[in-house]
Amino acid sequence: MDPLLQLVSLLQLVSLQKASGCWELNASLAAVFGKTESEVANHRPAQVDGSVWATVLALIWLYACRSDDQVEWQFVAMKAASWIRSQKPEGLSQCVSDGNVLLGGQVTEGMLGI
């Protein structure tokens, strides 16, 4: 992908993060992943709510697709991981593996710090 487009999508993701550290599952976020909102929503594992799913996906996308720019997003990711841990969600492993399938990543819960 064009480096400028990569930067724009990273900035877009960062701008969509809420103050609490999570993301909302909506069309803007799905567009960062190159997907439609329904495509992303339809793959959501049953145990987790939309924000947990959206936030896990955002983390997977950063680690899988933007690993070269980690310096730029490490604080964004730290805040997101801390929000996820605070939610104590059920079925997080399933969520990470479903997220890897959707985004074509191979990241582990340990890598994401969740």
Ligand SMILES: *[C@@H]1O[C@H](CO)[C@@H](O)[C@H](O)[C@H]1NC(C)=O
């Ligand atoms: C998606 O959610 C973010 C964060 O709440 C918000 O800034 C953005 O405008 C929303 N996009 C749409 C299409 O609703």
